[in-house]
Amino acid sequence: MKSKKVALAAFLATAAAGIGLKAYHKKKDKEPIDRRLTQEKDRLEKSISDTQCDIRSILSSIVFLSTTTNQNESTIKDLQHTEKYHSRITILQSALQTPEPSSISTQSTPLTLDDRLSRLAELFPTEISHLQNQTTSQNATITGLNSRLERSNTDINRLQSLVEEERESANKAIETLEVVRKKDSQLMNDLGAVRGSLDVRDTQLEELGRVKEKLEEDLKGLRLHLDQEKDTIKSLKKDKANGEERVRGLEEHVLSQKHEILELQEKIEELQRERSGIVRERDTMRETINNMESQLHSMKFLNSHHSQEIANLTNTIHTYEITNHDLTSRTRLLSAEVNESQNACHRIKKTSRDATSALKTEIDALKSTVAALQTENAGLAPLQSKVASLEHHRNQLLESSILKPEESETRVTRLVNQREDLMRDLNQTQEELKSCVAHREERALKHAEDKQKLLHEVDSYRERLADARDEQTRLEANFESREKHVKLEVGGLREELLAVKSSKETAQQELRKSKTEITALQHAQQDDASTRKEEQSSHQSTLMSLQKQIADISTDAAANSEHAKRQIEDLQKSLHQHQTASETAKVKLRKKEAELLATKKSAETEIKKLETHISNNSNPKSANKTTQPSLQSEQNRKRKRYRWRTRLISGWKRSLRGDWR
Numbered sequence: 068m069k070s071k072k073v074a075l076a077a078f079l080a081t082a083a084a085g086i087g088l089k090a091y092h093k094k095k096d097k098e099p100i101d102r103r104l105t106q107e108k109d110r111l112e113k114s115i116s117d118t119q120c121d122i123r124s125i126l127s128s129i130v131f132l133s134t135t136t137n138q139n140e141s142t143i144k145d146l147q148h149t150e151k152y153h154s155r156i157t158i159l160q161s162a163l164q165t166p167e168p169s170s171i172s173t174q175s176t177p178l179t180l181d182d183r184l185s186r187l188a189e190l191f192p193t194e195i196s197h198l199q200n201q202t203t204s205q206n207a208t209i210t211g212l213n214s215r216l217e218r219s220n221t222d223i224n225r226l227q228s229l230v231e232e233e234r235e236s237a238n239k240a241i242e243t244l245e246v247v248r249k250k251d252s253q254l255m256n257d258l259g260a261v262r263g264s265l266d267v268r269d270t271q272l273e274e275l276g277r278v279k280e281k282l283e284e285d286l287k288g289l290r291l292h293l294d295q296e297k298d299t300i301k302s303l304k305k306d307k308a309n310g311e312e313r314v315r316g317l318e319e320h321v322l323s324q325k326h327e328i329l330e331l332q333e334k335i336e337e338l339q340r341e342r343s344g345i346v347r348e349r350d351t352m353r354e355t356i357n358n359m360e361s362q363l364h365s366m367k368f369l370n371s372h373h374s375q376e377i378a379n380l381t382n383t384i385h386t387y388e389i390t391n392h393d394l395t396s397r398t399r400l401l402s403a404e405v406n407e408s409q410n411a412c413h414r415i416k417k418t419s420r421d422a423t424s425a426l427k428t429e430i431d432a433l434k435s436t437v438a439a440l441q442t443e444n445a446g447l448a449p450l451q452s453k454v455a456s457l458e459h460h461r462n463q464l465l466e467s468s469i470l471k472p473e474e475s476e477t478r479v480t481r482l483v484n485q486r487e488d489l490m491r492d493l494n495q496t497q498e499e500l501k502s503c504v505a506h507r508e509e510r511a512l513k514h515a516e517d518k519q520k521l522l523h524e525v526d527s528y529r530e531r532l533a534d535a536r537d538e539q540t541r542l543e544a545n546f547e548s549r550e551k552h553v554k555l556e557v558g559g560l561r562e563e564l565l566a567v568k569s570s571k572e573t574a575q576q577e578l579r580k581s582k583t584e585i586t587a588l589q590h591a592q593q594d595d596a597s598t599r600k601e602e603q604s605s606h607q608s609t610l611m612s613l614q615k616q617i618a619d620i621s622t623d624a625a626a627n628s629e630h631a632k633r634q635i636e637d638l639q640k641s642l643h644q645h646q647t648a649s650e651t652a653k654v655k656l657r658k659k660e661a662e663l664l665a666t667k668k669s670a671e672t673e674i675k676k677l678e679t680h681i682s683n684n685s686n687p688k689s690a691n692k693t694t695q696p697s698l699q700s701e702q703n704r705k706r707k708r709y710r711w712r713t714r715l716i717s718g719w720k721r722s723l724r725g726d727w728r
Contacts, residue, residue, distance in 0.1 A: 299664075
């Protein structure tokens with residue numbers, strides 16, 4: 068039982084040390100994690116600011132492109148308008164030309180329009196060719212501008228498709244992030260509950276450490292008291308042997324004297340009366356022997372109970388193995404979850420890289436288009452001057468009322484309507500581009516937030532894995548230490564059984580006096596064993612409840628607080644029981660010491676009385692005479708020895724009678 072109590076104290080000390088180290092390492096590992104999180108946060112903020120600058124530059128380039136496209140469309144419309152009226156202007160100019168006098172005199176019929184045109188071509192061939200070249204060049208520029216408009220439209224469509232794809236990917240990422248947030252909130256709640264339970268366990272382990280120290284002090288005191296009792300028993304045996312030797316010497320000296328024979332014969336009758344009392348005491352001694360045999364049977368029953376306890380310890384070892392297997396499976400599940408989260412992080416990083424590369428390519432393409440449009444605008448400056456001159460000429464023609472005002476107004480209104488439609492389309496495209504840019508900024512911010520959250524989640528998963536591994540190693544170490552302690556306890560129980568057998572053999576060989584002492588000690592040991600069994604059962608119940616708490620931390624986090632309170636109350640009750648048991652043991656040891664001292668004093672007083680009696684009855688005159696002891700003197704000597712022995716046994720019985728009750 069002592070070995071069991073020592074093993075239990077060692078187990079509690081190892082558990083307290085493991086939990087203390089765990090808390091220290093947690094606190095130590097938290098500082099680099101916070102530093103790394105701050106660094107990652109600064110890096111992400113820097114990348115967000117860079118992306119915002121890039122988006123602003125893209126917006127400015129898009130605005131510039133929209134202005135240039137508006138200018139190009141206006142120039143194209145003006146060129147188309149001038150191309151339509153160019154042929155009519157040339158015809159009217161040729162018609163306005165006055166004919167020569169020679170031709171008027173020769174020709175009587177009026178000239179047709181074709182004849183006039185042919186004449187103008189003959190008169191002004193260089194100007195007509197120059198105007199034709201200008202028209203062809205203007206048509207070429209118009210076709211180039213149309214092709215560029217088509218390209219810009221294709222670019223806008225491609226950007227819109229990319230924006231839609233990015234929206235879909237952002238929606239998917241948002242869904243995954245919501246799932247991750249829910250898991251993160253659950254994990255944070257679990258971590259809070261686990262931290263609370265760990266704090267409660269730390270307090271419990273501190274209290275158990277104090278209890279262990281108190282129990283160790285009590286054990287040391289009990290061992291000292293047992294050593295003192297053994298020393299007192301040895302000293303009593305020595306005193307008994309010395310007294311017996313003195314009594315023998317005195318009896319031989321008395322038997323050598325003749326004048327005591329008459330007195331001893333007179334005392335024979337008294338001795339016979341005492342003999343009847345001795346016979347009665349012999350019967351009582353037989354009853355005590357029977358009680359000893361019944362106690363031996365009870366010791367056998369205790370041995371069987373010890374074997375049952377060994378079987379229970381093997382069952383507890385099996386339960387520890389099951390809990391270890393459960394913890395390994397939980398660590399595997401946690402590692403699988405961490406791998407899934409890492410894969411999700413890699414996927415999000417990949418999508419963010421693809422999005423940034425696509426944005427970079429779009430930015431490069433827009434920059435190239437901006438440069439091309441700037442070069443085109445530089446080339447359109449002479450065309451704009453020509454358009455201005457043609458508009459001035461058209462205004463002159465309108466003033467001269469050659470053109471029909473109705474047709475010009477209808478065409479102008481139609482062109483204005485077309486221009487307004489094109490401006491609406493451009494405004495819509497600009498709004499869509501702005502919305503795309505805003506969505507892109509939101510998506511970049513969401514990607515950054517998701518990245519931060521995933522990093523936090525990965526760190527939390529790593530912390531949980533480290534905690535699970537530490538707990539697994541701690542449980543393995545506890546299991547090994549518990550197995551060693553169980554083996555030591557089994558060896559101790561075997562040694563105790565051998566010691567019981569040897570003590571049984573020696574007890575049968577020893578005198579009947581020592582049997583009474585053994586019975587008293589066995590009663591005390593039985594009381595101690597019952598108290599220790601109760602303590603061990605309470606400790607085993609507390610240990611089983613703690614193991615169940617460790618196994619159900621992840622599932623019953625809310626119920627752990629109430630269970631921990633109940634455990635604290637049970638531990639307080641067990642502490643109270645330990646204190647009461649130690650106090651009762653101390654009281655019993657003090658009673659035993661007082662009883663042994665009383666028996667010692669009674670034995671010394673009886674020996675002194677015998678010495679005084681023998682010295683009073685001795686005759687110095689007949690001391691030198693050497694006579695052979697007769698049969699009657701030998702009988703008297705044996706009766707005296709037996710009487711002294713019975714008195715000593717009766718005194719011990721009287722001293723131990725209170726403990727038997």
